[in-house]
Amino acid sequence: MSLRKLYLMFLKIGSLMIGGGYSMLPLLIRELVERHKIITEDELTDYMAVAQCTPGVIAINTATFVGYKVRRVLGAIVASLGVITVPMILIALIAAVLKPLMEYEIVAHIFAGIRLAVCALITASVFKLYKKTVTNVTTFALFLLAFLFVTVGGISPVFVVLGAAIIGLAWGGLKKC
Amino acid sequence: MLTFLYKLLLLFVEFFKTGLFAVGGGLATVPFIRDMGATYGWITEFELANIIAIAESTPGPIGVNTATYVGYLVCGIPGAILATLGLVTPSVIIIILVAKAIRKYSDSYLVRSLFRALRPAAIGLITAAGFSLLLTSLGVSANFTRFTFSANWYSLLKFGIYGVFTFFAFWKKTAKIHPLFFILAGGAIGAILSL
Numbered sequence: 001m002s003l004r005k006l007y008l009m010f011l012k013i014g015s016l017m018i019g020g021g022y023s024m025l026p027l028l029i030r031e032l033v034e035r036h037k038i039i040t041e042d043e044l045t046d047y048m049a050v051a052q053c054t055p056g057v058i059a060i061n062t063a064t065f066v067g068y069k070v071r072r073v074l075g076a077i078v079a080s081l082g083v084i085t086v087p088m089i090l091i092a093l094i095a096a097v098l099k100p101l102m103e104y105e106i107v108a109h110i111f112a113g114i115r116l117a118v119c120a121l122i123t124a125s126v127f128k129l130y131k132k133t134v135t136n137v138t139t140f141a142l143f144l145l146a147f148l149f150v151t152v153g154g155i156s157p158v159f160v161v162l163g164a165a166i167i168g169l170a171w172g173g174l175k176k177c
Numbered sequence: 178m179l180t181f182l183y184k185l186l187l188l189f190v191e192f193f194k195t196g197l198f199a200v201g202g203g204l205a206t207v208p209f210i211r212d213m214g215a216t217y218g219w220i221t222e223f224e225l226a227n228i229i230a231i232a233e234s235t236p237g238p239i240g241v242n243t244a245t246y247v248g249y250l251v252c253g254i255p256g257a258i259l260a261t262l263g264l265v266t267p268s269v270i271i272i273i274l275v276a277k278a279i280r281k282y283s284d285s286y287l288v289r290s291l292f293r294a295l296r297p298a299a300i301g302l303i304t305a306a307g308f309s310l311l312l313t314s315l316g317v318s319a320n321f322t323r324f325t326f327s328a329n330w331y332s333l334l335k336f337g338i339y340g341v342f343t344f345f346a347f348w349k350k351t352a353k354i355h356p357l358f359f360i361l362a363g364g365a366i367g368a369i370l371s372l
Contacts, residue, residue: 016357019314020239022306026356046292049299050275056196056268057206059238064272076273080265087237091245092257094231106368111234113367115314116335117359120342122307124352129300139297146301151309157302158200164298165291172290 001038001070003078009036010063010082015090018111019118021051021058026121028062029128038070041132053161059083142167184252185259187217192244192263199240206240206264210247219251240264315339331372338366 009031017024025048032038039047051061060080067079134143142164149155195209207229214220220228232242241261248260282288312319315335317328342359345351366372 014238015236016360017238018236018360019233019310022303022310025303030356042296045296045299046279048303049292049295050279051272052299052302053200054268054271054275055198055200056271057199057238057240057264060241060265060268061272064269065276068273068276073273076269076276080269083238084241084261084265087235087241088245088257088261090235090237091232091242092249092254094235095246095249095257105371108234109367109371110364111367112314112335112372113338113363113365113370114360115234115310115363116339116367116372117342117363119307119311119314119339120346121356121359122310123343124346126300126304126307127347129303133296133300142294142297143301143304146298147305147308150302150305156200157305160298160302161295164294168291168294169287171294172287175290176286 001036003071003074006067006070006075007078007082010067010079011085013063014059014083015086017059018114021062022122023118024059024062026118026125028066029125032066039066041129043069045129045133049161053158181252185255188248188251188256189259189263191217192248192260193266195244196240196264197267206243210243213247220247224250311339334370335372338370338372 013024013027013031016027028044029041033041033044047062047065048058051058051065054061060083063079063083064076067075067077069075071078130143134140146160146164149160150157191209191213195206199205199209207225210220210228211222211225214222214225228243228246229239232239232246235242241264244260244264245257248256248258250256252259279288315328315332317326317332319326342363345354346359
């Protein structure tokens with residue numbers, strides 16, 4: 001894939017993601033996994049896992065990962081620039097001239113509707129990843145624990161990711177000896 | 178002129194620090210930006226709340242949107258660009274290093290067993306994030322640590338709309354439709370029903 005194509009693809013993803021990091025998930029699955037077949041669902045899950053426990057904006061972390069996989073360092077930079085281009089122009093415009101527009105009630109209604117559609121898309125995407133990864137009791141236990149720790153326990157995702165990494169390492173180490 | 182350049186540099190450095198230390202995505206940047214407001218007087222608490230609302234409802238990563246907005250308020254277009262680049266730079270550097278390491282050791286037995294446990298946990302985390310996004314979008318506020326819950330009739334209507342969209346996102350005949358059409362349809366329904 002050429003750098004130009006990579007940039008344009010992430011430009012598209014950056015301009016369609018509304019609602020923060022996770023709203024890019026359905027777009028990533030559609031564009032990268034299904035359409036261009038650059039990465040697999042497993043790789044995408046790995047990237048999202050690492051993107052959550054490393055510092056910085058999740059969407060940028062994920063874009064950098066994918067860009068690196070496609071065209072190394074240059075690809076990483078180009079993909080990240082692709083994600084930020086449209087949002088930057090749009091926000092600068094809003095800050096400069098469109099601010100009154102955001103106060104119209106209809107705009108709030110439109111965005112309330114968009115968010116519901118985005119939530120539905122995320123549900124379907126997460127289910128796709130779930131079906132592929134959670135295949136037995138052990139993986140289900142890890143899935144459920146991570147979910148409960150964050151929602152009910154109020155524990156930071158950083159510690160959940162680190163905990164799961166330690167479990168994986170310990171488990172692998174035990175199996176070997 | 179000198180104070181302008183100094184401000185630009187300061188924006189870059191402050192947002193670089195934010196990008197380096199904010200772990201957990203866009204909203205994790207908020208405490209850092211609040212701190213900037215207190216230290217430099219760049220933004221008030223009220224403006225910050227507005228910025229977050231705008232950042233959440235426009236396209237793009239929330240952290241990037243917030244940085245662009247604050248940068249613009251402080252130094253116009255150059256400020257918007259430098260604040261955003263400052264926020265993004267640490268991410269790009271760190272992830273390139275991590276990706277290099279993963280590539281180098283991807284065949285190693287330990288790295289593979291690490292990811293075998295990490296993958297289901299990551300999906301649990303994404304599910305949790307999606308769940309809290311859904312609650313916010315439905316206008317439901319719930320705190321599971323304190324067992325509090327509040328909603329209104331609109332929440333029920335919104336849940337119905339979410340249900341219909343979810344059905345179409347799963348149904349074989351419509352699942353292949355590009356996400357953009359879901360987004361457009363959501364916007365239209367939101368405007369018609371005054372959600």
